[in-house]
Amino acid sequence: MLSLKVNRKTYSVDVEPETPLLWVIRDSIGLTGTKFSCGKALCGACTVHVNGKPVRSCVVPASQVVGQEITTIEGLSPNAQHPAQIAWREADVPECGYCQSGQIMAAAALLANKPNPTDADIEREITNLCRCGTYLRIRQAIHRAAQIAARA
Amino acid sequence: MSTNREINRREFIVTTAAVGGGLALGLTFPMSSAGLALDAAKISARPWESLAGKGDIEVDPWVVIAPDDTVTLRIGQSEMGQGVITSCAKMLAEELECDWSKVRAEYVSVNRHFRENKVYKRLLTTSSSSVRLGRPYLQQAGASARERLMAAAAQTWGVPRSELTVKDSVITHKPTGRTLRYGQVAQNAAAIKLSAEPNIKTPDQFTLMKKPTKLLDAPLKVDGSAVYGIDVRLPGMLYAAAKASPVFLGKVKKYSADAVKSRPGVHAVVEFSGPQIEAGVAVVADTYWRAKTALDLLPIEWDEGSHGSDNSEGFFKMSRAVLEEPGAKVVTQLGEPEAVLKSSSQIVEAIYEVPYLDHTVMEPFNCTAQVTPDRVEIWVGSQDPEVATMDASKITGVPVEHIYLHNCFLGGGFGRRGNQDDVRQAVSIAKQLDGRPVKVIWSREETMRHGYYRPMRVSRFRAALGPDGKPLAWTTRVIGIDEDYPGDEQTIRGLHQLPYQVPNQLFDYHLRKTHVPTGPWTSVGRSQNEFFLETFVDELAHAAGKDPFQYRRTLLEGNPDLRFSKAWVQVLSAVTAKTDWGRQLPAGTGMGIAIGDSRRLSRKEYTICAAVATVSVSKKGEVRVERFDVAMDTGPFLVNPLAAERQVEMQVTMGLAATLRQEITIEKGRVVQSNFDDYPLLRATEIPEIGVHWVRATDDPIAGIGEEVVGWVAPAVCNAIFAATGKRIRSLPLKNHDLSWT
Secondary structure, three states: OEEEEEOOEEEEEOOOOOOEHHHHHHHHOOOOOOOOOOOOOOOOOOEEEEOOEEEEHHHOEHHHHOOOEEEOHHHOOHHHOOHHHHHHHHOOOOOOOOOHHHHHHHHHHHHHHOOOOOHHHHHHHOOOOOOOOOHHHHHHHHHHHHHHHHHO | OOOOOOOOOOHHHHHHHHHHOOOOOOOOOOOOOOOOOOOOOOEOOOOOOOOOOOOOEEEEOOEEEOOOOOEEEEEOOOOOOOOHHHHHHHHHHHHHOOOHHHEEEEEOOHHHHHHOOOOOOOOOOOOOHHHHOHHHHHHHHHHHHHHHHHHHHHHHHOOOHHHEEEEOOEEEEOOOOEEEEHHHHHHHHHHOOOOOOOOOOOHHHOOOOOOOOOOOOHHHHOOOOOOEHHHOOOOOOEEEEEEEOOOOOOEEEEEOOHHHHOOOOEEEEEEEEEOOEEEEEEEEEOOHHHHHHHHHHOOEEEEOOOOOOOOHHHHHHHHHHHOOOOOOEEEEEEOOHHHHHHHOOOEEEEEEEEOEEOOOOOOOOEEEEEEEOOEEEEEEOOOOHHHHHHHHHHHHOOOHHHEEEEEOEOOOOOOHHHOOHHHHHHHHHHOOOOOOOEEEEOOHHHHHHOOOEEOOEEEEEEEEEOOOOOEEEEEEEEEEEOOOOOOHHHHHOOOOOOOOOOOEEEEEEEEEOOOOOEOOOOOOOHHHHHHHHHHHHHHHHHHOOOOHHHHHHHHHHOOOOOOOHHHHHHHHHHHHHHOOOOOOOOOOEEEEEEEEOOOEOOEOOOOOEEEEEEEEEOOOOOEEEEEEEEEEEOOOOOOOHHHHHHHHHHHHHHHHHHHHOOOEOEEOOEEOOOOOOOOOOOOHHHOOEEEEEEEOOOOOOOOOOOOOOHHHHHHHHHHHHHHHHOOOOOEOOHHHOOOOOO
């Protein structure tokens, strides 16, 4: 049994210590907003925050994050009102939407670290893949989120 | 007749392009959106679940109205990012004259479709067909519901229908000013039979359509709540990890279940096989990770059959050899092309080759199934829930009326999620689990190595040029490989009639088989054939010493058999005007052009589309697509211009990744590539500035927008590379070419 703190709640989970955090979040805890896509940290669809930093949960053993603050898309904000989520809706970013939880979590971590990121910051920090090619709208939404956060 | 009005690009796209070019901030958003400030989703996170409450009235199978005027519209097509839920809802609501802010959507019941004699017409989502084929009956359903609501109000008041008007779900009796809301008359309306079906609106009467509308489902994809097939959770559900024969058409020889049975959580080890099911083994456990790790350790011996040494190089060699074989099937013969070629002094000849491609859906393949003797339930994101249901019936013997397929959101489709191999496999596994539900998940590697691939293809083009540089004769031969779907037509599409003026023509083809499964991949046939055709005509232009735009233009204008040749020229001219075609560019930078119309043998509608790529190539040979501009005929309307723009962006992204570096290769009978490291998607840093230029060039509704751009990406980019470097690209992907220059 491992004890994990996800979205400010503590869960005891019956998993092998090396089980990737992604599958603990999805199968044991039942939060399915965090997505499986590559399993090798190549695409970022599984991005969550550990102590506020973005990590690709498909390659993080659950035992490594015991006692740490894990945040998933479901816990990013009450009522999906994080500036990135507001901006994502305004810009109508998602197409198939499968990668967007990971994109938003990566963007939220960037914005927390750099409240007013440049295009170069975004290119460097947001390396998540999107098969539908929403990249231009994601960039636009991140700039918009920075404005929303500054106003708040 | 065509008009010459060009629809203005709206501010939103201009802004997008500016940001794409590196200019930040000063952002604006489309304030005219019909779905302005759409904070709450208008469809359940579990889209198969009905939102309609007990007091809600079904006015017709597509339209349900609640006492508070909330309108629930039923959607028969599958949402995979193309915005189809919103588009279908708009086609219904356009006629219904309801308050769009009170519209919500839900998927139709697939089970009811079977029980009620295919009441929802068609549940397939492919080939840009949702608007093209769905609009007449969806508009009719909306109009029919509206007229019955109006008739109910007329009855209530005892007045003639002609004295009533309706707007935003409120019916007004003009002479007295009395009003009734839809929610007040829905009950009576449901019982009314119309003596005749009302006429539906013509495009000039549309008000809701043509407006950019935000997607009804987008908020669910911003808070993680949208349920894709892979997210389904059921009480008592087991998880399975599946591995099919690495060599296609192989068999399971033996495996040792004992090696993994005692591992934690493992419930069973089961085999699966059957018609249209790649044989394999699945480990079933209480979590996916336990199933997957046990499967990785499971010793399996495969019978590779007769294809264990087949490889891509062999398939290409075979195809090149078949180019010389007699007996090709002739599609087009005009004049005496061979005789003209023999006597000509200027011949241009080229052989083109393209590889297999994977669909690379972001959501790995999965399906959840529960099989009992008299009832089957399936949860999956499917482009074809109708055939999936019939396949499940065949495998289980349970009649379709007792099969309940719950369609989920699709994490990408692109044609891949219309093959039902996921459903057939999962149902075969669930059948062995005594009625317990099981979610089968494929790893990324399994998903990539068991696709229904875009077919590889080889072609040879020959032309004889006259003294004026125009082609006097043109022959095309295509070797179609394994074109399982839809047979010969995929090989032929786009080449069966040249858009260009050529007095002597021959187009013929051979079909050959490999053991590699193939299927529809966005644009179905055109991603190969347009690369061939639009590269070859570019080669002719250069051989003739002409500008590639003007050369095409002359040949289009000169072709008396080309329907709407003026519209072709209009679209072509729009994209060259927008890109300032012909301007001086720095060394190593070039522009390439391509045009086509997405015609198919099987349909009369098409979409005229032209593209210009602006590409720079470094001296070391690194390719950077700076801009990609698309001009497209809209016909008289676009159902949702906002979604249409995004479809163009998606296709540019998709086409560019394939052009730059994607290929599926076969070694030892199996797929070599496995994940995004050896089959890379386009990255954010590589996306060009994208310009979308709508042109109203024809007055007929277009064929669609979901796949009418992707075919023109490769030729436009490769023609630009030729302009930049003088290197002519005759095979894809570009990563296999040395593009360095001095």
